Structure formats: structure tokens, C-alpha cells
Amino acid sequence: MSLVAEAFVSQIAATEPWPENATLYQQLKGEQILLSDNAASLAVQAFLQMCNLPVKVVCRANAEYMSPSGKVPFIHVGNQVVSELGPIVQFVKAKGHSLSDGLDEVQKAEMKAYMELVNNMLLTAELYLQWCDEATVGEITHARYGSPYPWPLNHILAYQKQWEVKRKMKAIGWGNKTLDQVLEDVDQCCQALSQRLGTQPYFFNKQPTELDALVFGHLYTILTTQLTNDELSEKVKNYSNLLAFCRRIEQHYFEDRGKGRLS
Amino acid sequence: MAAPLELSCWGGGWGLPSIHSESLVVMAYAKFSGAPLKVSFIDNTWRGSRGDVPILTTEDNTVSQPAKILNFLRKQKYNADYELSAKQGADTLAYIALLEEKLLPAVLHTFWVESDNYFTVTKPWFASRIPFPLSLILPGRMSRGALNRILLTRGEPPLYRVQEVEAQIYRDAKECLNLLSNRLGTSQFFFGDTPSTLDAYVFGFLAPLYKVRFPKVQLQEHLKQLSNLCRFCDDILDSYFRLSLGDG
Numbered sequence: 001m002s003l004v005a006e007a008f009v010s011q012i013a014a015t016e017p018w019p020e021n022a023t024l025y026q027q028l029k030g031e032q033i034l035l036s037d038n039a040a041s042l043a044v045q046a047f048l049q050m051c052n053l054p055v056k057v058v059c060r061a062n063a064e065y066m067s068p069s070g071k072v073p074f075i076h077v078g079n080q081v082v083s084e085l086g087p088i089v090q091f092v093k094a095k096g097h098s099l100s101d102g103l104d105e106v107q108k109a110e111m112k113a114y115m116e117l118v119n120n121m122l123l124t125a126e127l128y129l130q131w132c133d134e135a136t137v138g139e140i141t142h143a144r145y146g147s148p149y150p151w152p153l154n155h156i157l158a159y160q161k162q163w164e165v166k167r168k169m170k171a172i173g174w175g176n177k178t179l180d181q182v183l184e185d186v187d188q189c190c191q192a193l194s195q196r197l198g199t200q201p202y203f204f205n206k207q208p209t210e211l212d213a214l215v216f217g218h219l220y221t222i223l224t225t226q227l228t229n230d231e232l233s234e235k236v237k238n239y240s241n242l243l244a245f246c247r248r249i250e251q252h253y254f255e256d257r258g259k260g261r262l263s
Numbered sequence: 264m265a266a267p268l269e270l271s272c273w274g275g276g277w278g279l280p281s282i283h284s285e286s287l288v289v290m291a292y293a294k295f296s297g298a299p300l301k302v303s304f305i306d307n308t309w310r311g312s313r314g315d316v317p318i319l320t321t322e323d324n325t326v327s328q329p330a331k332i333l334n335f336l337r338k339q340k341y342n343a344d345y346e347l348s349a350k351q352g353a354d355t356l357a358y359i360a361l362l363e364e365k366l367l368p369a370v371l372h373t374f375w376v377e378s379d380n381y382f383t384v385t386k387p388w389f390a391s392r393i394p395f396p397l398s399l400i401l402p403g404r405m406s407r408g409a410l411n412r413i414l415l416t417r418g419e420p421p422l423y424r425v426q427e428v429e430a431q432i433y434r435d436a437k438e439c440l441n442l443l444s445n446r447l448g449t450s451q452f453f454f455g456d457t458p459s460t461l462d463a464y465v466f467g468f469l470a471p472l473y474k475v476r477f478p479k480v481q482l483q484e485h486l487k488q489l490s491n492l493c494r495f496c497d498d499i500l501d502s503y504f505r506l507s508l509g510d511g
Contacts, residue, residue: 106445106446108442109443109446110354110446112361112442113357113360114357116360116363117357117360117361119364120360167415168415171408171411171412171416172412173328188356189356191353192353192357193353196350196353198350
């Protein structure tokens with residue numbers, strides 16, 4: 001968004017309170033959604049729960065195309081549509097709700113750095129596993145990604161997306177990595193997160209922030225998604241404080257609020 | 264370490280031992296950790312390879328890419344992070360990710376995509392260090408690679424064109440510089456009094472931006488206003504690179 005458009009949207013956002021009928025759009029949960037998109041969607045849902053803002057989750061097969069930036073999830077609030085965690089956090093802040101106001105400058109810098117770490121390593125590793133690892137692509141990704149569409153569209157769309165992701169991987173230097181190297185990187189990232197979390201309940205002690213939402217979204221999805229093998233979730237399971245962290249957020253923000261267990 | 268470690272990288276200018284960020288990161292880390300590196304600069308003879316620079320060669324190994332080279336040096340017991348706590352080690356990874364996501368696109372843009380800068384500074388400099396006729400092809404390829412990387416990682420809809428992406432990436436880069444400045448504060452290095460991996464990375468990314476003279480300098484101007492980051496770069500140059508500038 002250009003600077004002027006962003007300022008304009010912020011102004012409009014600030015004037016209206018959060019409506020009751022806010023909706024979050026993602027792809028079909030059972031058959032279509034992929035690991036990385038599910039993680040992103042869960043992160044946003046966790047963030048909104050932490051801010052105490054009600055939102056209804058709606059599944060649509062063409063959610064990716066409805067989104068203004070091409071990425072899921074996106075939220076429809078009032079007459080505005082905002083996609084991806086970063087812009088959603090800013091949008092929610094313009095409406096007067098923020099989780100990171102209590103942090104000082106150095107802590108805010110740390111929070112941003114750790115969010116970039118998760119995006120840089122975990123998200124990229126998830127994309128790599130989904131689209132560049134032949135076993136997973138053949139067995140899971142192609143079938144799921146194209147499931148709502150008739151032949152031959154399902155194949156065409158899946159191949160197109162795979163080509164796009166592979167291009168991106170090559171541009172950032174991940175094109176030549178093997179699966180083992182990628183899993184090494186995931187392990188390093190989890191180790192860093194585990195060391196930062198330590199024995200605290202959340203990353204910035206007592207209160208959760210958007211970083212907690214993002215980490216929860218990714219780790220929970222990795223732990224609960226069935227892939228061709230368990231190597232990815234094993235890497236996360238090595239760190240018991242991360243497991244406890246996920247359980248804590250799930251219990252506190254999803255089960256206790258009557259939303260029931262996340263499937 | 265008995266076997267000599269030889270690093271092949273792009274040369275220097277404007278007071279820097281190298282103007283290539285990744286090469287500079289490795290050189291700085293080697294100085295901090297005391298690794299005896301023999302640095303050979305790429306020149307316009309046909310000796311040595313130019314792809315994937317910087318490259319570390321030992322007797323039986325060739326390692327490329329800064330992260331892998333640093334790992335290799337650590338395994339050889341040249342560890343600049345010896346005194347860091349676990350949390351500081353984790354912070355290092357996070358800040359490096361921040362640099363790569365937020366600052367690198369703008370640095371690449373300033374060097375390789377911005378036409379004034381590219382045609383007057385970057386291209387002549389690199390072309391003079393690459394043998395003919397490769398000098399006609401390689402800089403263009405590096406420039407296209409940089410543009411590709413920026414567009415693929417940041418140019419997602421609705422920002423399709425470079426101009427729209429530009430505003431966003433420069434804004435992110437300025438914010439990143441502000442965050443680094445806040446984090447550094449008044450200390451000499453990021454983690455206390457001895458330099459570590461994070462200092463090497465920050466130095467590697469910031470020093471070329473700080474020192475190289477460009478026609479279009481918006482990011483450089485912003486950096487110059489953050490006096491503690493400038494002081495940080497100057498300190499490292501003075502303490503660790505002053506003596507070797509004579510051969511640079």
C-alpha cells in the first residue's frame with residue numbers, strides 16, 4: 001500500500017469500534033488448507049483472541065484469490081479487508097488495541113527481530129517442505145491444493161504455485177538446500193526460541209504479544225499436522241518448554257473461551 | 264590451525280577492506296575470532312572463481328556462503344561467541360534474520376537496482392575487477408539477481424512494480440536501522456565489550472552503505488543521522504582493519 005493509502009486506512013480504522021460480525025477467511029480446513037497457510041491463520045486467530053476481539057472463521061475455497069495481497073488469512077471488518085499478520089496487527093492498533101504497548105524500545109526491537117526469525121526460518125522451511133520436497137508434494141500438497149477444482153485446473157494451479165515457490169526459494173538461496181539442512185535450520189530456530197522463552201510463560205514475561213501468537217500458530221500447526229514423516233514435529237518436540245507454551249496458549253485462549261479444541 | 268585458510272572475496276575501496284557485504288561479514292568475524300585468514304581479492308585475471316563469493320578454501324574443503332563459513336570457523340575453534348549466554352545466542356539469530364529481511368532488500372536496491380548508483384558506481388567498480396568479456400555479462404547478471412530477489416520476496420500483489428516496492432523497502436530499512444540503533448545504545452558492541460557474530464553481520468551490512476559514495480543516498484543519509492551506528496562502524500574499522508588497509 002502506498003504511504004497515503006495506508007494513512008487513509010488508519011484514519012478510517014480509528015473511527016469505528018470493532019464490530020460483532022468481523023470474519024476471518026481461510027481455505028477449506030479439512031481438504032484444502034496447507035501447513036503454512038494454516039499456521040498463518042492460526043497465528044491471526046490467536047492474536048485476535050489475545051486482544052479479546054471476537055472473530056468468526058469462514059472457510060472458502062478461493063480465499064487466496066479473495067485476499068487483497070494474495071495471502072491468507074485475511075479479515076473482513078466493517079467495510080475493510082486486511083490480510084496477513086503484520087498489517088492486521090497495525091490495523092488493530094489503529095482501533096486502539098495493542099499487545100505490545102507495554103514494551104520498551106529495546107524489547108520492541110527484539111520482538112520484531114524474533115518475528116522475522118520465525119518468518120525467515122520456520123515459514124520458509126514449511127514452504128520448502130510443502131513445495132520442494134518431492135515426497136510431500138506428490139502425496140499431500142498437490143492433492144490438497146487442487147482439491148476444490150475440476151481436472152485439469154487442479155493440476156495446473158498446483159504446478160503453477162509450485163513453480164512460483166521454487167523460484168522464490170532459489171532467489172533467497174534455499175534452492176540448493178537438502179531436506180536435512182532445512183530440518184537443521186528448523187532445529188536451530190526452535191533452539192533459539194526455546195532459549196529466549198526459558199522458563200517464562202510468554203516471550204515477554206507475563207503478557208502475550210503478537211510474537212507469542214505467531215510462534216504458537218507455527219508450532220501448533222507443525223505439531224498437529226500429519227505429513228509424510230514426523231521429522232518436522234520431532235524437531236519441535238525436542239524442546240519441552242515450547243510444547244508447554246503451545247499447550248498453555250491453547251488452553252487459555254481457545255479451550256477456556258468455549259471455542260473447543262482446535263482440530 | 265596448521266593448514267592455511269584462504270578466503271577469496273571482492274576487494275575494497277572508500278576506506279573499506281571489501282565493499283561486498285557478505286565478504287565483509289566473514290572478514291570481520293575472522294578478525295574478531297582470531298582466525299588466521301589469508302585474504303585474496305578477486306581481480307581481472309582468470310584465476311579463481313567468481314560465483315558464490317566469498318569462498319573459503321582449506322587443504323581439503325571449500326565452503327561458500329557466510330553462514331556456512333562462520334560455522335566452519337567455529338568448528339575449527341575460532342569462536343567469537345564464546346562468552347555469549349544462550350539467550351544472547353538466540354538474539355543473534357533473530358537480529359540476523361531481521362537484517363536479512365528488512366535491511367538487505369534496500370541495500371541490494373541501493374547498490375544494484377537504483378540506476379544512477381548502479382551505472383556510475385557499482386557496475387564500473389565490479390567490471391574493473393572481472394576479466395573481459397565476463398565483465399560485460401556478470402555485473403548485469405548480479406543486478407538482475409538482486410532485482411529478482413527484491414521482487415520475489417517483497418513484490419507481492421498489490422505491489423507489482425519496482426517503484427511501489429521501493430517505498431516499502433526503504434521504509435522497512437530505515438525502521439530496521441532505527442531498531443539497531445536503539446538496541447546498540449551507547450555500548451561499544453552489541454553484547455558487551457567484545458565483538459561477536461552479530462557485530463560482524465551488522466558491520467558487514469552497514470559499512471558499505473556508510474562509506475561508499477553514491478549519487479542517490481537516501482538510506483545513507485538516514486544512517487548518518489544514527490551516530491552510534493556510524494561510531495560502531497568506524498571503531499571496528501580503526502581497531503581491526505587499520506593495519507591491513509595498506510595491502511587492500
